[in-house]
Amino acid sequence: MTSIFDQFEQRETGFDDVDKTSISGAFPEYLERMATDLAAVKRSMHGLLQARPGQRILDVGCGTGVDVLAIAELVSPDGWAVGMDNSQVMVDAARGQAAERGLPAEFTVGDAHELAFPDATFDTARTERVLQHVADPSRVVAELLRVTKPGGRVLAADLDHGMWAPDATDRETTRTVLARWFDYIANPWIARQVPGLFRSAGVEDIQVTVLPVIMTDLEAADAMTGLGRAAKLIAAEGSITAEQAQAWDDDLRSRQADGSFFMCGAMLVTHGRVPA
Ligand SMILES: C[S@@+](CC[C@H](N)C(=O)[O-])C[C@H]1O[C@@H](n2cnc3c(N)ncnc32)[C@H](O)[C@@H]1O
DSSP states (O other): OOOHHHHGGGTOOOTTSGGGSTTGGGHHHHHHHHHHHTHHHHHHHHHHTTOOTTOEEEEETOTTSHHHHHHHHHHTTTOEEEEEESOHHHHHHHHHHHHHHTOSEEEEEOOTTSOSSOTTOEEEEEEESOTTTOSOHHHHHHHHHHTEEEEEEEEEEEEOTTOOEEOOSOHHHHHHHHHHHGGGSSSTTHHHHHHHHHHHHTOEEEEEEEEEEEEOOHHHHHHHHOHHHHHHHHHHTTSSOHHHHHHHHHHHHHHHHHTOOOEEEEEEEEEEEOOO
């Protein structure tokens, strides 16, 4: 296995424990690509943090630290942005970028289910595209609250993998592929479940901001979701025929060739306040 994209063929993401995969070194580059494709969505999310100079802000499951560095600019000169991730490979990549930019940011390796920070350490804690991969999302939400100061803000964002909508000619095959494909992700519907998790955890003033993810390039859609290989693998499981899968793939490719490929999805950003 040489590419992150091949990971989709195994019907698993590898994001629950990147360092244990045989291609861990490929993940940072993949996340940087995703950060570029999601740049506008990320900018909107940073606005929702309401970050101010002087604040301490935590990013749980920070990956290569792209958001931590953006947040460090918002809280500098006397604030601090902290990223944590359970992958040493990710944290090494993040530290390298932070050192180059000289920003007030630090990174640590740990498990989101058991954050190694005292209670009420941060003004704000965020997590993005992480809860979809973890074993116990409610535990991670509880930890986000624990390490945030009373009155501080918590934010959890995820793509809702039940909301991807590619245009395609064969609607029936499209419905089958989409219904089955995203089960390779541990918690594909977590984005729509987080508001309930926040409510149960006692978060106040909960709001859900829906940010559109528009994809007009098949290669980019495949990179983000594995769409370009989904039909073939669903056919191998027997839900559609090989002929249907081939026709579906051909349809997507011809849309790509004539410039009409279109898929939209949604980043659901749930945010609120820790009780004072
Ligand atoms: C899809 S990536 C998102 C990274 C980053 N938030 C971003 O938006 O670019 C998921 C990240 O969560 C990390 N992760 C997965 N399970 C974790 C856990 N239990 N504790 C901490 N980090 C975890 C992965 O190593 C990976 O960096």
